[in-house]
Amino acid sequence: MTKIKQFIHSFGWPRIIIGLFLLSLFIIAPFVGINVSTSLSDTIVRFGMNGIMVLAMVPMIHSGCGLNFGLPLGIIAGLLGGTLSIEFNFVGNVSFLMAILLSTPFAVILGWGYGKLLNRVKGSEMMIATYVGFSSVAFMCIMWLLLPYNHPSMVWGYAGTGLRTTISTEGYYWHVLSNFLKFGIGDHFTFPTGMILFFALIAFLMWAFLHTKKGTAMTAVGSNPVFARASGINIDKIRTLSVIMSTWLGAIGILVYQQSFGFIQLYMGPFYMALPAVSAILIGGASVNKATILNVVVGTLLFQGILTMTPSVMNSIIHTDMSEVIRIIVSNGMILYALTRKSEATR
Amino acid sequence: MVDTSAPLLEMRNISKDFFGNQVLTDVSFSLHKGEILGLVGENGAGKSTLMNILFGMDVIQLTGGYEGEMLVDGKIVDYTSSFDAIADGIGMVHQEFSLLPDFTVAENILLNREPEKYSFISEVFGERLNSLDRNSMNEKSKKAIGKLGVAINSSMLVGRMPVGHKQFTEIARELSKESTRILVLDEPTAVLTEQEASILLSAVRSLANEGIAIIFISHRLQEIIDVCDTVLIMRDGKIVKNEKAQDLTIAQIARWMVGREVTHHADRRSFDYEHSSVMLSIKNLWVDMPGETVRNVSLDVHKGEIIGIGGLAGQGKLGIPNGAMGLFTAGGSITFEGKEIALNEPRRFLDAGMAFVSEDRRGVGLLLDESLDWNISFAAMQVNDKFLKKYLNGMLMWRDEKQIQAVAQQYIDALEIKCTSYRQKAKELSGGNQQKICLAKAFALTPKLLFVSEPTRGIDIGAKSLVLQALRDYNEKSGTTIVMISSELEELRAICDRIAIVTDGRISGILPAETPSEDFGLLMVSKRGNTEEKPA
Numbered sequence: 092m093t094k095i096k097q098f099i100h101s102f103g104w105p106r107i108i109i110g111l112f113l114l115s116l117f118i119i120a121p122f123v124g125i126n127v128s129t130s131l132s133d134t135i136v137r138f139g140m141n142g143i144m145v146l147a148m149v150p151m152i153h154s155g156c157g158l159n160f161g162l163p164l165g166i167i168a169g170l171l172g173g174t175l176s177i178e179f180n181f182v183g184n185v186s187f188l189m190a191i192l193l194s195t196p197f198a199v200i201l202g203w204g205y206g207k208l209l210n211r212v213k214g215s216e217m218m219i220a221t222y223v224g225f226s227s228v229a230f231m232c233i234m235w236l237l238l239p240y241n242h243p244s245m246v247w248g249y250a251g252t253g254l255r256t257t258i259s260t261e262g263y264y265w266h267v268l269s270n271f272l273k274f275g276i277g278d279h280f281t282f283p284t285g286m287i288l289f290f291a292l293i294a295f296l297m298w299a300f301l302h303t304k305k306g307t308a309m310t311a312v313g314s315n316p317v318f319a320r321a322s323g324i325n326i327d328k329i330r331t332l333s334v335i336m337s338t339w340l341g342a343i344g345i346l347v348y349q350q351s352f353g354f355i356q357l358y359m360g361p362f363y364m365a366l367p368a369v370s371a372i373l374i375g376g377a378s379v380n381k382a383t384i385l386n387v388v389v390g391t392l393l394f395q396g397i398l399t400m401t402p403s404v405m406n407s408i409i410h411t412d413m414s415e416v417i418r419i420i421v422s423n424g425m426i427l428y429a430l431t432r433k434s435e436a437t438r
Numbered sequence: 439m440v441d442t443s444a445p446l447l448e449m450r451n452i453s454k455d456f457f458g459n460q461v462l463t464d465v466s467f468s469l470h471k472g473e474i475l476g477l478v479g480e481n482g483a484g485k486s487t488l489m490n491i492l493f494g495m496d497v498i499q500l501t502g503g504y505e506g507e508m509l510v511d512g513k514i515v516d517y518t519s520s521f522d523a524i525a526d527g528i529g530m531v532h533q534e535f536s537l538l539p540d541f542t543v544a545e546n547i548l549l550n551r552e553p554e555k556y557s558f559i560s561e562v563f564g565e566r567l568n569s570l571d572r573n574s575m576n577e578k579s580k581k582a583i584g585k586l587g588v589a590i591n592s593s594m595l596v597g598r599m600p601v602g603h604k605q606f607t608e609i610a611r612e613l614s615k616e617s618t619r620i621l622v623l624d625e626p627t628a629v630l631t632e633q634e635a636s637i638l639l640s641a642v643r644s645l646a647n648e649g650i651a652i653i654f655i656s657h658r659l660q661e662i663i664d665v666c667d668t669v670l671i672m673r674d675g676k677i678v679k680n681e682k683a684q685d686l687t688i689a690q691i692a693r694w695m696v697g698r699e700v701t702h703h704a705d706r707r708s709f710d711y712e713h714s715s716v717m718l719s720i721k722n723l724w725v726d727m728p729g730e731t732v733r734n735v736s737l738d739v740h741k742g743e744i745i746g747i748g749g750l751a752g753q754g755k756l757g758i759p760n761g762a763m764g765l766f767t768a769g770g771s772i773t774f775e776g777k778e779i780a781l782n783e784p785r786r787f788l789d790a791g792m793a794f795v796s797e798d799r800r801g802v803g804l805l806l807d808e809s810l811d812w813n814i815s816f817a818a819m820q821v822n823d824k825f826l827k828k829y830l831n832g833m834l835m836w837r838d839e840k841q842i843q844a845v846a847q848q849y850i851d852a853l854e855i856k857c858t859s860y861r862q863k864a865k866e867l868s869g870g871n872q873q874k875i876c877l878a879k880a881f882a883l884t885p886k887l888l889f890v891s892e893p894t895r896g897i898d899i900g901a902k903s904l905v906l907q908a909l910r911d912y913n914e915k916s917g918t919t920i921v922m923i924s925s926e927l928e929e930l931r932a933i934c935d936r937i938a939i940v941t942d943g944r945i946s947g948i949l950p951a952e953t954p955s956e957d958f959g960l961l962m963v964s965k966r967g968n969t970e971e972k973p974a
């Protein structure tokens with residue numbers, strides 16, 4: 092009995108309730124004519140697409156910089172890498188690898204500047220991060236038009252310059268991970284093995300980092316910066332490092348997302364990416380200064396699971412196509428819920 | 439003037455466990471109007487927990503509530519939050535500070551005078567305060583502080599104050615409440631010097647004469663005997679004795695608390711520091727530590743000695759180690775083993791082989807949300823590369839959990855730290871046990887020179903001799919030089935070889951430890967300035 096109590100205490104009621112809700116959706120699904128295999132498959136794909144962006148929250152949470160509402164900055168680095176890789180005509184697997192490599196210097200430089208900025212505003216990081224996200228997106232809206240890209244598959248056809256709002260990754264890195272070792276069970280279930288493995292690899296590296304001397308220092312800086320300083324840690328350096336890591340993971344995350352989704356979304360695209368990632372990790376049980384890889388996995392699964400299942404189940408019940416509306420309601424509802432959790436966790 | 443009619447407060451059969459760890463068993467007692475009840479017991483005996491129950495602290499609800507019942511004025515009460523308790527006239531000075539660091543002293547004292555507004559600690563308060571009359575706020579808070587007979591600037595930010603002043607502010611806050619009927623003071627004197635403590639004790643007495651019932655927790659047993667009417671002695675979560683204070687002696691109380699005879703402090707020794715080389719030389723040090731300003735200190739510390747630094751609170755004794763380590767802005771020069779150590783950079787101080795146990799254990803000393811093994815091993819891991827497995831020529835340094843746990847267990851045993859295991863979070867330990875973790879952390883660094891600031895603050899009488907003995911052993915076995923800063927002259931005299939007294943940011947004199955206490959007392963109140971070190 093105490094075992095069960097302890098488990099509930101450590102796992103947390105919110106997760107148990109959301110988990111049970113998700114389970115009940117899967118149980119209802121067959122009765123309203125929804126194919127469970129398809130739903131399951133969708134959930135897993137969405138997990139793989141979003142997982143790394145949720146993981147990107149971890150370093151900054153550990154170093155005490157809070158939730159990375161400035162994730163769009165990392166995503167922009169990823170977009171630069173992706174578009175440059177196409178611009179230079181890399182195709183197939185190489186284009187994905189080059190996208191990662193090309194986005195890395197941007198992520199490092201942008202992350203470094205962003206980190207320096209956050210070090211000057213200790214105590215109100217999250218607000219500033221949100222502004223950084225907004226303004227970087229706005230700035231890039233102009234830059235996407237002005238930068239001298241001229242690859243025909245990316246620029247507006249009539250003008251010959253300026254990038255399009257959506258760019259297909261087909262022929263470049265479309266499904267390079269998802270198709271790797273993928274397998275299907277029955278007609279409706281496919282497992283994107285490569286994408287999940289890639290997530291696992293990055294998550295493992297993150298986990299490993301947190302077990303090194305530097306990683307331990309990062310956790311301590313977030314837990315009590317004064318303690319860390321009194322133990323000889325240079326707090327600002329560690330915080331900057333965490334912001335760079337987070338920004339880089341954001342870049343990698345969006346590339347993985349695009350290779351599965353099939354499109355690069357520019358302009359306002361990065362704008363909508365931070366909140367779902369923030370919510371997922373909070374739903375997974377992280378707080379503003381504590382997060383584990385398990386929080387990432389559980390949170391992404393629950394968030395994406397609900398996001399996949401609720402619209403389709405509701406649709407089938409009420410027999411009208413409201414899926415988009417429901418999806419928006421559910422996702423924002425969960426974001427709202429998660430953000431109220433946030434304040435609870437800080438107490 | 440103890441009232442013998444119906445009790446104001448009665449606690450009946452209170453029990454409490456933290457997820458299977460039984461902390462209180464069947465505790466019953468009653469408290470009358472105007473009574474001062476002393477609550478004593480070893481570290482971790484459950485004193486603070488009992489008071490948290492009375493005060494309706496969140497932590498109790500969050501960890502599964504308690505059993506038993508509480509009656510205030512004959513009515514059964516069950517506070518689900520502290521606001522209920524405050525509304526019912528219960529005031530509490532917590533063992534750990536519950537002040538708002540970004541507010542001034544006056545604000546902190548007066549915010550809580552209106553308990554119903556207590557729950558809106560947020561930006562909302564900023565606006566509310568603007569409409570208040572700041573002058574009258576300052577007046578009132580000055581009056582409350584005045585009752586304590588200390589000088590604190592009421593417009594100072596609490597976050598920038600030394601612990602001693604925070605403690606006064608917190609007590610002033612409670613003293614200023616008019617509705618308070620029951621006042622809980624959880625180790626209010628732990629951070630104060632004896633003189634200051636006696637100022638507080640007389641304030642407590644006069645409150646009791648006004649009819650307020652007071653529960654007074656302290657590890658300074660003499661205070662308990664002096665000020666209390668009744669003494670409750672707790673051991674392992676049970677009440678073992680409930681006695682009138684007047685017939686008690688320290689030895690008796692100590693025996694009941696610990697369950698065995700308590701041995702005395704380490705024996706005095708004679709150490710010939712003059713024939714040992716100078717290890718650390720501090721020259722013209724100034725430190726900008728709020729409330730503990732160091733103006734001009736020069737001091738030579740000899741290899742192998744235990745030197746004490748004493749003095750009244752606010753005179754600057756705490757500023758010396760804090761400035762030397764670089765936690766507060768400092769100037770002057772520090773030479774360690776012949777090399778000048780850059781100031782204001784904690785890393786340099788640590789790399790040179792020095793360590794510092796801060797008096798502010800929750801702010802500086804602990805990772806409250808992390809486990810004990812992390813707390814103990816962290817500094818040594820970062821500074822000395824200990825407890826790490828190295829791969830690829832040291833490029834990859836992996837935390838060695840086995841070693842970390844082993845070292846934590848070793849110190850838990852050696853210092854008799856009361857905890858469920860090394861996995862327990864530091865915030866869940868009792869105050870005294872947290873203090874021991876801070877010491878363990880410094881020992882794990884194996885420093886050549888160790889600054890310890892208030893090492894026995896909040897530690898029970900049994901553990902105190904254990905800790906002092908541990909410091910002495912550590913000094914003798916591993917040859918570590920120790921600089922010990924303490925408000926308690928007697929403990930300095932017990933283990934130090936010589937003692938420097940700090941007055942007004944300067945050293946007013948250095949005397950051998952066997953000098954009679956009165957001479958030290960004279961130095962503390964003198965304003966002689968920086969007399970040169972006199973060989974005693």
Ligand SMILES: Nc1ncnc2c1ncn2[C@@H]1O[C@H](COP(=O)(O)OP(=O)(O)OP(=O)(O)O)[C@@H](O)[C@H]1O
Nearest residue numbers: 456461481482483484485486487866867868869870
């Ligand atoms: N939040 C908590 N979670 C788990 N255990 C706790 C918690 N708070 C206290 N404890 C445990 O309860 C016991 C009693 O602690 P308490 O703080 O009441 O001791 P205390 O008598 O006040 O000691 P001290 O003199 O050191 O302040 C300790 O063993 C402590 O580890």
Ligand SMILES: [Mg+2]
Nearest residue numbers: 486533868869
């Ligand atoms: Mg206590």
